Amino acid sequence: MAFTGASARVTALTLLYAAGPLLVGASCVLPNNTVMINPLSYNVYGSNAVFRNNTFANLFNPTNTTAPFFQVFDPSFLTVLGDSPSFRVIASNPGFAFAHEAPIWVPSTQELFFASAAGSPSGFSDINHNNQVAKISLNDVTTAIAQSSNATAPVNVTVTTLDLPDTVQMTNAGTGPYNGSLLLVNSGRGPLPPNLVLVDPANPQNATVILDNFFGRQFNSLHNAKIHPTSGNIFFTDVA
Numbered sequence: 052m053a054f055t056g057a058s059a060r061v062t063a064l065t066l067l068y069a070a071g072p073l074l075v076g077a078s079c080v081l082p083n084n085t086v087m088i089n090p091l092s093y094n095v096y097g098s099n100a101v102f103r104n105n106t107f108a109n110l111f112n113p114t115n116t117t118a119p120f121f122q123v124f125d126p127s128f129l130t131v132l133g134d135s136p137s138f139r140v141i142a143s144n145p146g147f148a149f150a151h152e153a154p155i156w157v158p159s160t161q162e163l164f165f166a167s168a169a170g171s172p173s174g175f176s177d178i179n180h181n182n183q184v185a186k187i188s189l190n191d192v193t194t195a196i197a198q199s200s201n202a203t204a205p206v207n208v209t210v211t212t213l214d215l216p217d218t219v220q221m222t223n224a225g226t227g228p229y230n231g232s233l234l235l236v237n238s239g240r241g242p243l244p245p246n247l248v249l250v251d252p253a254n255p256q257n258a259t260v261i262l263d264n265f266f267g268r269q270f271n272s273l274h275n276a277k278i279h280p281t282s283g284n285i286f287f288t289d290v291a
């Protein structure tokens with residue numbers, strides 16, 4: 052989910068709003084705003100093909116569909132989308148990539164946490180400035196949508212910044228909740244060490260560092276993590 056490309060710029064959060072029962076049956080009638088792509092069809096482009104040069108500027112769009120739309124790579128995703136998926140901006144802050152990475156949904160409180168771009172001017176963060184971890188209330192989103200007269204017009208719910216301890220520097224990824232806590236993956240800042248940190252999603256959002264070295268060696272730039280669904284083991288990457 053996370054990326055650090057300096058050109059990446061995400062200044063809005065978009066809610067995938069799916070409503071109603073799934074009407075898609077074996078006939079494979081696709082809902083609106085949706086294209087089905089079988090990745091196996093694109094395994095080989097051949098030596099004369101034009102390959103994409105830039106992940107962000109040159110999108111994978113073999114159907115040439117006008118954005119925004121959903122690319123479905125596996126039919127099981129249709130059960131997530133429902134029969135009438137659409138797009139709507141739910142919070143935006145032009146010029147500030149405040150919702151760049153580390154999304155964590157906490158079902159018990161219906162809150163969504165996320166971080167601004169790490170180590171990037173677009174995220175208002177650099178060697179001297181930590182990035183921002185914040186949250187929105189999905190109940191606020193539901194209320195805003197209910198009050199909106201238009202099914203796709205943007206709404207702008209309140210973004211609440213977390214007041215985290217200095218042990219949390221440059222959050223680059225997040226997952227969980229893990230035993231009720233957010234698991235933040237921090238890439239560190241200058242001499243401040245990269246680490247894995249558990250954060251209580253409730254106030255006062257206290258944090259516990261659970262790892263900041265590999266047999267005495269500081270990590271370079273912790274980048275991403277996944278929690279194994281049955282063992283609970285945490286798998287993470289440290290980029291060179």
Ligand SMILES: *[C@@H]1O[C@H](CO)[C@@H](O)[C@H](O)[C@H]1NC(C)=O
Nearest residue numbers: 100101102103104105108109
């Ligand atoms: C990709 O880069 C190569 C080398 O710079 C260039 O020749 C080619 O036109 C580029 N292709 C696209 C799709 O931009």
Ligand SMILES: *[C@@H]1O[C@H](CO)[C@@H](O)[C@H](O)[C@H]1NC(C)=O
Nearest residue numbers: 086101111112113114115116
């Ligand atoms: C999409 O556009 C490209 C470039 O114009 C073209 O080569 C390709 O055939 C188009 N694909 C479809 C499915 O229309």
Ligand SMILES: *[C@@H]1O[C@H](CO)[C@@H](O)[C@H](O)[C@H]1NC(C)=O
Nearest residue numbers: 071082083084134135136137
């Ligand atoms: C799908 O799009 C068509 C054409 O724009 C529209 O008439 C129809 O109401 C849409 N259906 C749903 C379920 O949104």
Ligand SMILES: *[C@@H]1O[C@H](CO)[C@@H](O)[C@H](O)[C@H]1NC(C)=O
Nearest residue numbers: 142143144145207208209210
């Ligand atoms: C949404 O609200 C925030 C906080 O008030 C504000 O900074 C931002 O500019 C608003 N977005 C838009 C598109 O007005």
Ligand SMILES: *[C@@H]1O[C@H](CO)[C@@H](O)[C@H](O)[C@H]1NC(C)=O
Nearest residue numbers: 139200201202203204205206
């Ligand atoms: C609904 O909102 C969209 C996005 O802002 C806008 O393009 C569209 O014109 C609006 N439709 C109506 C009926 O106001």
Ligand SMILES: *[C@@H]1O[C@H](CO)[C@@H](O)[C@H](O)[C@H]1NC(C)=O
Nearest residue numbers: 229230231232249261283285
């Ligand atoms: C998470 O909870 C499980 C089950 O209670 C426990 O065994 C494990 O030690 C906990 N892990 C952490 C990091 O707290």
Ligand SMILES: *[C@@H]1O[C@H](CO)[C@@H](O)[C@H](O)[C@H]1NC(C)=O
Nearest residue numbers: 232249250251256257258259
């Ligand atoms: C936060 O503090 C509470 C109360 O002391 C404690 O139960 C909890 O384990 C702490 N959580 C973290 C992630 O540090």
